[in-house]
Amino acid sequence: xxxxxxxxxxxxxxxxxxxxxxxxxxxxxxxxxxxxxxxxxxxxxxxxxxxxxxxxxxxxxxxxxxxxxxxxxxxxxxxxxxxxxxxxxxxxxxxxxxxxxxxxxxxxxxxxxxxxxxxxxxxxxxxxxxxxxxxxxxxxxxxxxxxxxxxxxxxxxxxxxxxxxxxxxxxxxxxxxxxxxxxxxxxxxxxxxxxxxxxxxxxxxxxxxxxxxxxxxxxxxxxxxxxxxxxxxxxxxxxxxxxxxxxxxxxxxxxxxxxxxxxxxxxxxxxxxxxxxxxxxxxxxxxxxxxxxxxxxxxxxxxxxxxxxxxxxxxxxxxxxxxxxxxxxxxxxxxxxxxxxxxxxxxxxxxxxxxxxxxxxxxxxxxxxxxxxxxxxxxxxxxxxxxxxxxxxxxxxxxxxxxxxxxxxxxxxxxxxxxxxxxxxx
Amino acid sequence: xxxxxxxxxxxxxxxxxxxxxxxxxxxxxxxxxxxxxxxxxxxxxxxxxxxxxxxxxxxxxxxxxxxxxxxxxxxxxxxxxxxxxxxxxxxxxxxxxxxxxxxxxxxxxxxxxxxxxxxxxxxxxxxxxxxxxxxxxxxxxxxxxxxxxxxxxxxxxxxxxxxxxxxxxxxxxxxxxxxxxxxxxxxxxxxxxxxxxxxxxxxxxxxxxxxxxxxxxxxxxxxxxxxxxxxxxxxxxxxxxxxxxxxxxxxxxxxxxxxxxxxxxxxxxxxxxxxxxxxxxxxxxxxxxxxxxxxxxxxxxxxxxxxxxxxxxxxxxxxxxxxxxxxxxxxxxxxxxxxxxxxxxxxxxxxxxxxxxxxxxxxxxxxxxxxxxxxxxxxxxxxxxxxxxxxxxxxxxxxxxxxxxxxxxxxx
Numbered sequence: 001x002x003x004x005x006x007x008x009x010x011x012x013x014x015x016x017x018x019x020x021x022x023x024x025x026x027x028x029x030x031x032x033x034x035x036x037x038x039x040x041x042x043x044x045x046x047x048x049x050x051x052x053x054x055x056x057x058x059x060x061x062x063x064x065x066x067x068x069x070x071x072x073x074x075x076x077x078x079x080x081x082x083x084x085x086x087x088x089x090x091x092x093x094x095x096x097x098x099x100x101x102x103x104x105x106x107x108x109x110x111x112x113x114x115x116x117x118x119x120x121x122x123x124x125x126x127x128x129x130x131x132x133x134x135x136x137x138x139x140x141x142x143x144x145x146x147x148x149x150x151x152x153x154x155x156x157x158x159x160x161x162x163x164x165x166x167x168x169x170x171x172x173x174x175x176x177x178x179x180x181x182x183x184x185x186x187x188x189x190x191x192x193x194x195x196x197x198x199x200x201x202x203x204x205x206x207x208x209x210x211x212x213x214x215x216x217x218x219x220x221x222x223x224x225x226x227x228x229x230x231x232x233x234x235x236x237x238x239x240x241x242x243x244x245x246x247x248x249x250x251x252x253x254x255x256x257x258x259x260x261x262x263x264x265x266x267x268x269x270x271x272x273x274x275x276x277x278x279x280x281x282x283x284x285x286x287x288x289x290x291x292x293x294x295x296x297x298x299x300x301x302x303x304x305x306x307x308x309x310x311x312x313x314x315x316x317x318x319x320x321x322x323x324x325x326x327x328x329x330x331x332x333x334x335x336x337x338x339x340x341x342x343x344x345x346x347x348x349x350x351x352x353x354x355x356x357x358x359x360x361x362x363x364x365x366x367x368x369x370x371x372x373x374x375x376x377x378x379x380x381x382x383x384x385x386x387x388x389x390x391x392x393x394x395x396x397x398x399x400x401x402x403x404x405x406x407x408x409x410x411x412x413x414x415x416x417x418x419x420x421x422x423x424x425x426x
Numbered sequence: 427x428x429x430x431x432x433x434x435x436x437x438x439x440x441x442x443x444x445x446x447x448x449x450x451x452x453x454x455x456x457x458x459x460x461x462x463x464x465x466x467x468x469x470x471x472x473x474x475x476x477x478x479x480x481x482x483x484x485x486x487x488x489x490x491x492x493x494x495x496x497x498x499x500x501x502x503x504x505x506x507x508x509x510x511x512x513x514x515x516x517x518x519x520x521x522x523x524x525x526x527x528x529x530x531x532x533x534x535x536x537x538x539x540x541x542x543x544x545x546x547x548x549x550x551x552x553x554x555x556x557x558x559x560x561x562x563x564x565x566x567x568x569x570x571x572x573x574x575x576x577x578x579x580x581x582x583x584x585x586x587x588x589x590x591x592x593x594x595x596x597x598x599x600x601x602x603x604x605x606x607x608x609x610x611x612x613x614x615x616x617x618x619x620x621x622x623x624x625x626x627x628x629x630x631x632x633x634x635x636x637x638x639x640x641x642x643x644x645x646x647x648x649x650x651x652x653x654x655x656x657x658x659x660x661x662x663x664x665x666x667x668x669x670x671x672x673x674x675x676x677x678x679x680x681x682x683x684x685x686x687x688x689x690x691x692x693x694x695x696x697x698x699x700x701x702x703x704x705x706x707x708x709x710x711x712x713x714x715x716x717x718x719x720x721x722x723x724x725x726x727x728x729x730x731x732x733x734x735x736x737x738x739x740x741x742x743x744x745x746x747x748x749x750x751x752x753x754x755x756x757x758x759x760x761x762x763x764x765x766x767x768x769x770x771x772x773x774x775x776x777x778x779x780x781x782x783x784x785x786x787x788x789x790x791x792x793x794x795x796x797x798x799x800x801x802x803x804x805x806x807x808x809x810x811x812x813x814x815x816x817x818x819x820x821x822x823x824x825x826x827x828x829x830x831x832x833x834x835x836x837x838x
Contacts, residue, residue, distance in 0.1 A: 158513065
């Protein structure tokens with residue numbers, strides 16, 4: 001029954017992913033391409049951290065390698081190599097696999113912090129080497145190519161790129177999922193839980209970890225390839241630490257313990273940057289804040305919270321729970337509004353434009369416009385608003401959280417109720 | 427979760443699609459600039475100056491019967507993000523894109539524009555490059571829809587050599603220290619190229635990592651050992667500042683010939699060390715008549731600094747070009763705007779600028795200035811600022827069209 005339900009949900013999601021994009025605007029189609037690429041990258045990354053328990057800080061290396069390999073293949077196709085455009089990501093897969101085997105061999109000799117540091121060092125190696133290898137990475141201007149038409153498809157529109165990306169993301173995503181069902185997938189989990197035991201059972205732990213690392217690098221390479229196909233250019237900034245950091249954030253916010261968790265995180269962050277980045281200059285701050293809050297109050301990530309509720313669906317008394325949850329959401333929104341208000345006010349008051357007007361006004365504090373209202377920095381009302389929002393929201397949230405905790409405790413699940421009740425309030 | 431998201435997406439998409447334009451088609455300008463991240467301060471200046479220029483167009487009645495619209499897109503200082511924002515801008519129907527703070531991003535955008543125009547004939551987009559000075563943008567990558575409204579390394583070096591030689595400040599031994607990427611390499615090549623004309627010998631040259639060096643003392647020691655009269659450097663931001671500081675600390679007695687000494691904060695941080703050093707730039711307030719600087723200050727609250735002057739002139743040139751066009755409220759034809767821009771000569775306070783048709787580099791005067799105490803326009807709230815040494819006219823400063831430029835012109 002549960003399996004049927006899940007399959008139906010998956011099929012529905014697939015139908016929507018295929019049928020909806022033609023009706024979306026170009027901006028949204030492009031955002032969807034980015035969502036798919038980020039999701040696939042996060043899934044590949046999560047094979048390491050979520051399933052094998054290996055935290056990599058340098059996955060940008062394999063993403064970037066995949067992108068450059070694909071661009072070089074694209075240039076060859078432009079020059080007449082008869083390769084169908086949809087098969088281009090194979091170059092990314094192959095390059096990711098090769099580099100993954102080599103880098104993985106060294107990185108997986110150690111685990112824990114040492115593993116993380118080695119992966120970081122490998123990515124940094126690429127980042128500092130790439131600008132000097134003009135022929136391979138194209139220097140500052142990067143490598144650039146064009147998608148060639150194939151079988152009547154020009155690959156000129158974003159929609160065609162979307163379907164190409166969707167195809168590859170689905171194949172690789174389902175492949176990764178199938179992997180978890182194989183005996184080797186089980187071994188991966190065992191390596192995370194108790195490596196010594198795996199060794200005693202007679203498995204070669206190092207070789208297994210190299211294989212896992214290489215598979216993760218291979219799929220990351222495919223994600224990089226898809227980005228190269230969609231952007232048609234890449235420069236060495238792809239190897240930068242923030243590319244590696246982004247995938248870590250996305251995976252943890254989405255939830256690394258469940259398979260589809262990283263997709264949630266990747267979707268959330270990609271859409272967040274698409275929708276918010278042109279509205280406010282502080283969007284990176286908000287993104288960091290979301291990460292911190294999720295890590296503090298829902299360490300299993302958004303996916304973990306959702307999964308917890310699904311697992312206990314039958315026992316949940318929604319008549320009793322819906323009210324407190326709604327109040328918690330309201331409290332959360334109030335607090336969020338207060339934080340946004342303060343952040344934007346600070347951004348205005350300490351911004352360049354305001355400094356200029358202050359200079360023009362001979363040191364007096366000129367009033368400013370924000371959210372469609374005029375505010376006076378010395379006015380009492382300007383500062384009452386955030387106090388009311390934060391105070392009211394905080395109290396509401398605290399109250400609701402208490403009631404939710406009582407409910408979960410009454411169900412006899414004291415331990416993890418803490419994390420989940422507050423997690424739902426995010 | 428996922429299908430809910432998609433349903434929401436569909437709803438929003440449908441709403442966007444139903445908003446139909448009822449007026450004549452406005453000219454849409456997109457600024458794809460570094461508005462968050464480490465290059466924000468420079469990106470902000472470009473955006474401010476473009477807006478200033480567009481406000482002038484709109485005060486004069488706009489274009490095509492509508493005010494010109496400006497939208498800012500934040501590329502967060504990265505090329506992939508810029509590619510993303512370009513697609514967003516194209517989806518929003520932007521006609522002209524402005525960008526300046528990075529050659530890497532300019533390289534990305536000019537490629538994006540080229541490909542977009544190949545795939546969408548009749549709906550072309552034009553790219554006005556305000557600050558990407560890498561030579562390949564008008565060389566290998568040159569294309570009809572890219573216009574460069576700034577100088578390049580050879581133009582700055584030519585002007586510096588020309589003016590410093592006349593002022594007797596050049597000497598016959600030159601040292602060249604630059605950042606190890608396309609811009610720094612262009613600078614180094616330019617310094618080597620005019621050695622004969624300038625009558626100097628390049629005693630040593632060095633390329634160093636970009637924005638990674640905290641202490642320039644070893645480099646200054648090397649400079650000292652070579653005992654040059656003048657040090658040429660294309661360094662910007664921290665690399666320039668730290669280099670000058672190290673030079674000041676060690677008591678090195680040379681004249682710096684720079685390209686970005688007027689970046690906000692440089693003079694204030696360098697202090698008295700900065701006095702006597704040279705810079706070649708597109709524009710400086712002290713070089714032109716006061717009218718432009720005062721109008722700019724009236725509109726934005728400050729005198730134009732760093733890149734703001736030449737950015738405003740780029741929009742001014744566009745304004746003159748638009749003045750010769752009339753689409754009668756109908757569709758905007760970007761190709762015609764580009765053709766008109768090629769034929770426009772715009773008078774800036776420091777002299778005329780025009781577009782070279784072969785590679786779309788602007789032929790423009792270069793202002794060579796020197797840091798002095800008590801100037802007409804003090805910088806960074808200090809008692810120092812720039813005094814004009816010479817304005818080198820465009821024809822003298824410009825370099826020949828690069829062989830690698832193969833521009834395809836639209837069939838007309």
